[in-house]
Amino acid sequence: MIKAQIPEIKRLLSSPKNIVIIPHKNPDGDAMGSSLGLYQFLDIFQHHTKVIAPNDYPDFLKWLPNEEKVLKFDMQTEECLKSIEKADVIFTLDFNALQRAGHQLKEVLEKSNAIKFMIDHHQQPDDYAQYMYSDVHMSSTSEMVYNLIEMLGYTNKIDAVIATCLYAGIMTDTGSFRFPSTTSTTHRVIADLIEKGADNSEIHNSVYDTNSYARLQLLGRAMQNLKIIPEYKTAYISLSQDELNAFDFKKGDTEGFVNYALSLEGVIFAAIFIENQQESIIKISFRSKGSFSVNEFAREHFNGGGHINAAGGRSTTDLKSTIDKFISILPHYKTELSQK
Ligand code: 5GP
Ligand code: MN
Numbered sequence: 001m002i003k004a005q006i007p008e009i010k011r012l013l014s015s016p017k018n019i020v021i022i023p024h025k026n027p028d029g030d031a032m033g034s035s036l037g038l039y040q041f042l043d044i045f046q047h048h049t050k051v052i053a054p055n056d057y058p059d060f061l062k063w064l065p066n067e068e069k070v071l072k073f074d075m076q077t078e079e080c081l082k083s084i085e086k087a088d089v090i091f092t093l094d095f096n097a098l099q100r101a102g103h104q105l106k107e108v109l110e111k112s113n114a115i116k117f118m119i120d121h122h123q124q125p126d127d128y129a130q131y132m133y134s135d136v137h138m139s140s141t142s143e144m145v146y147n148l149i150e151m152l153g154y155t156n157k158i159d160a161v162i163a164t165c166l167y168a169g170i171m172t173d174t175g176s177f178r179f180p181s182t183t184s185t186t187h188r189v190i191a192d193l194i195e196k197g198a199d200n201s202e203i204h205n206s207v208y209d210t211n212s213y214a215r216l217q218l219l220g221r222a223m224q225n226l227k228i229i230p231e232y233k234t235a236y237i238s239l240s241q242d243e244l245n246a247f248d249f250k251k252g253d254t255e256g257f258v259n260y261a262l263s264l265e266g267v268i269f270a271a272i273f274i275e276n277q278q279e280s281i282i283k284i285s286f287r288s289k290g291s292f293s294v295n296e297f298a299r300e301h302f303n304g305g306g307h308i309n310a311a312g313g314r315s316t317t318d319l320k321s322t323i324d325k326f327i328s329i330l331p332h333y334k335t336e337l338s339q340k
Contacts, residue, residue, distance in 0.1 A: 002133040016046045017088040024095035025054040025102040031094040032061045033169020034141040040161045050083045054102040058252020063206045065161040087114040094141040096125040119144050123295050139181040142169025146189050160197025167198035218247035222257045232330045232337040235261040236271040258285045275319050282315040282322045292336045
């Protein structure tokens with residue numbers, strides 16, 4: 001655990017360093033919020049910090065403070081490689097294994113001699129970081145960045161920018177403070193972030209009320225494609241590449257769709273299958289209620305992972321065979337999927 005290492009970390013960060021912060025590939029609100037919150041914190045201490053996202057992220061995150069300074073590894077590879085080469089310290093945020101940064105970045109990170117930090121709340125973390133703050137009970141990596149700042153004794157340094165980023169990260173990863181990982185402590189952290197200048201109502205607005213018409217039409221199609229398998233309390237959605245194209249799909253447009261499947265009364269297991277022709281994969285999101293572990297399910301069958309109630313995975317076969325495989329597996333989980 002990191003607590004015993006705090007004096008050492010304080011010493012390490014007591015003089016300006018070259019620092020790189022890396023969120024996971026296809027960064028979500030928590031990955032970007034925690035990265036940009038930490039970025040601003042380190043900036044206050046005069047460190048030379050760069051946030052390097054493995055690839056682009058949805059437009060609904062493009063209002064986050066300092067977002068315009070984020071480098072994208074797949075687009076600005078040379079510049080990113082230079083920063084990583086120079087780095088004394090690398091923070092990896094919101095992921096538990098280097099491959100979650102993407103294939104190429106993984107190799108670069110493995111070769112780097114920089115001191116590595118992991119701050120993450122996913123299950124079964126790999127052991128690549130000298131400073132590892134991993135806690136699967138945490139609501140979000142953004143809450144953990146707050147905790148790190150608190151352990152360092154610097155909550156007085158949290159300004160409106162840090163507060164805004166961390167609020168956005170906690171909000172998105174807790175489904176607006178409703179998932180079981182949301183604790184009274186999470187709410188205390190949130191209260192403090194509001195006091196420090198996070199404009200809560202505005203942040204909700206920026207993330208959730210900026211839909212395009214095309215996205216809502218795509219949601220309509222997804223809902224038409226929703227299927228229920230009552231005997232396994234399971235529901236799933238599929239979207240083919242043709243359907244995505246027909247509704248002018250943009251990154252992030254399908255975010256949250258799977259939750260509609262989980263919102264059906266009596267359903268405890270939900271999935272969405274989304275065809276990605278460019279990567280020749282079917283990207284899958286899994287969600288559950290109660291003790292059914294979608295992390296285990298995704299790891300075992302779909303080359304993925306995540307948390308107990310939210311995980312992701314992929315398949316390299318076509319959409320229909322991926323769904324057929326999914327349906328054929330369900331009987332193996334009859335007991336788990338018959339819980340109340
Ligand atoms: P989402 O379904 O929203 O993409 O992801 C749900 C959760 O599972 C997130 O915490 C995400 O980081 C994790 N996750 C998504 N896809 C993968 C994957 O392919 N591998 C692993 N290990 N985790 C994933
Ligand atoms: Mn997260």
